[in-house]
Amino acid sequence: MNLIRSKIISSGSFLPEKIITNYDLEKSIDTTNQWIVERTGIEKRHIALNNQLTSDLASKASINALEYVAFNPADIEMIIVATTTPDLTFPATATIVQQKIGAVNAFAFDVQAVCSGFVYALSIADNFIKSGQVKNALVIGAETLSRIIDWQDRNSCVLFGDGAGALLLQANNKDNSGDDSGIIASSLNSDGRLNDILKTTGGVSKNQQTGFIEMAGKEVFKHAVEKMSKSVLSVLEKANLKTSDIDLLIPHQANIRILNAVMQKLNLPQEKAIITVADHANTSAASIPLAFDFANRHNKIKKNDIIVLEALGGGLTWGSILLRW
Numbered sequence: 001m002n003l004i005r006s007k008i009i010s011s012g013s014f015l016p017e018k019i020i021t022n023y024d025l026e027k028s029i030d031t032t033n034q035w036i037v038e039r040t041g042i043e044k045r046h047i048a049l050n051n052q053l054t055s056d057l058a059s060k061a062s063i064n065a066l067e068y069v070a071f072n073p074a075d076i077e078m079i080i081v082a083t084t085t086p087d088l089t090f091p092a093t094a095t096i097v098q099q100k101i102g103a104v105n106a107f108a109f110d111v112q113a114v115c116s117g118f119v120y121a122l123s124i125a126d127n128f129i130k131s132g133q134v135k136n137a138l139v140i141g142a143e144t145l146s147r148i149i150d151w152q153d154r155n156s157c158v159l160f161g162d163g164a165g166a167l168l169l170q171a172n173n174k175d176n177s178g179d180d181s182g183i184i185a186s187s188l189n190s191d192g193r194l195n196d197i198l199k200t201t202g203g204v205s206k207n208q209q210t211g212f213i214e215m216a217g218k219e220v221f222k223h224a225v226e227k228m229s230k231s232v233l234s235v236l237e238k239a240n241l242k243t244s245d246i247d248l249l250i251p252h253q254a255n256i257r258i259l260n261a262v263m264q265k266l267n268l269p270q271e272k273a274i275i276t277v278a279d280h281a282n283t284s285a286a287s288i289p290l291a292f293d294f295a296n297r298h299n300k301i302k303k304n305d306i307i308v309l310e311a312l313g314g315g316l317t318w319g320s321i322l323l324r325w
């Protein structure tokens with residue numbers, strides 16, 4: 001029986017100051033605020049300036065998390081950045097963040113699972129902690145998705161935004177501490193047969209371009225609802241819990257209709273979900289830690305709460321994490 005749990009001891013976030021509203025988009029493409037709100041729930045998105053890189057957003061979110069609990073960056077042992085929009089093809093954005101925040105004793109690497117990236121990264125960090133290889137980890141989701149959006153493509157450009165969120169994890173030896181909090185179970189999946197329905201038009205090896213986001217919206221919608229609800233059921237089963245045991249669901253913020261459909265399938269009331277999609281839009285790997293930090297700082301999480309995080313993204317990849325606060 002493993003006695004170590006990965007406990008979340010802090011959260012942080014950063015959103016670039018520049019905001020683009022639906023009304024701003026009405027001026028540049030054939031769309032309306034009403035269409036976007038009705039189909040997605042999105043009202044605005046934050047957009048990074050040209051000189052704000054993913055590593056800058058990630059570093060600010062990290063410092064925000066570290067300062068919240070006065071944690072010394074030199075004490076961080078591992079940094080994982082989940083991102084689809086790295087500063088450079090290499091080195092990993094995580095090593096750039098390491099340098100920017102002064103985490104001189106950590107090892108750092110990136111994880112690429114698109115919008116599921118944060119759930120994947122958190123699960124990896126949890127396994128490093130549970131196995132005793134590290135005692136703490138900084139897990140970041142950070143994106144400048146605006147750089148890979150075709151701002152003339154109304155099918156996609158209305159959906160996405162930029163931002164970063166970070167969680168700080170620490171090993172909690174349940175037996176010594178008498179504290180039951182931390183990550184209890186995770187469930188990760190992918191199906192490469194569906195890699196064509198949500199992808200970019202370019203890449204390093206294919207055409208030496210970054211390309212733009214391209215997706216079959218309806219297909220993605222259908223898979224998102226089905227796969228995310230199954231994933232939540234699977235993580236509950238692993239933890240030997242029921243849907244009614246969930247106190248808080250912190251979903252990937254892609255679209256309010258997807259979120260509502262998942263809640264309905266799980267028979268969970270909407271008040272149990274943290275919803276930030278109206279203000280943040282879809283920030284891919286950053287969306288869950290951004291929503292988590294929002295919940296944490298707005299006192300929406302209570303001691304002992306059972307919290308489930310769930311996401312789906314390009315690949316397709318999907319997954320869930322269940323934890324006790």
Ligand SMILES: CC(C)(COP(=O)(O)OP(=O)(O)OC[C@H]1O[C@@H](n2cnc3c(N)ncnc32)[C@H](O)[C@@H]1OP(=O)(O)O)[C@@H](O)C(=O)NCCC(=O)NCCS
Nearest residue numbers: 031032035039115154155158217218220221254255312313
């Ligand atoms: C993209 C999405 C909002 C579109 O909603 P939808 O209800 O499926 O809409 P449709 O695709 O049926 O489009 C309806 C019409 O609106 C039009 N339309 C598309 N984007 C538009 C926009 N921004 N403004 C106005 N009209 C738009 C379409 O061209 C279509 O017109 P047509 O009927 O004349 O062909 C929806 O499919 C979705 O959210 N998919 C999941 C996307 C996602 O979250 N991806 C990331 C997952 S990590």
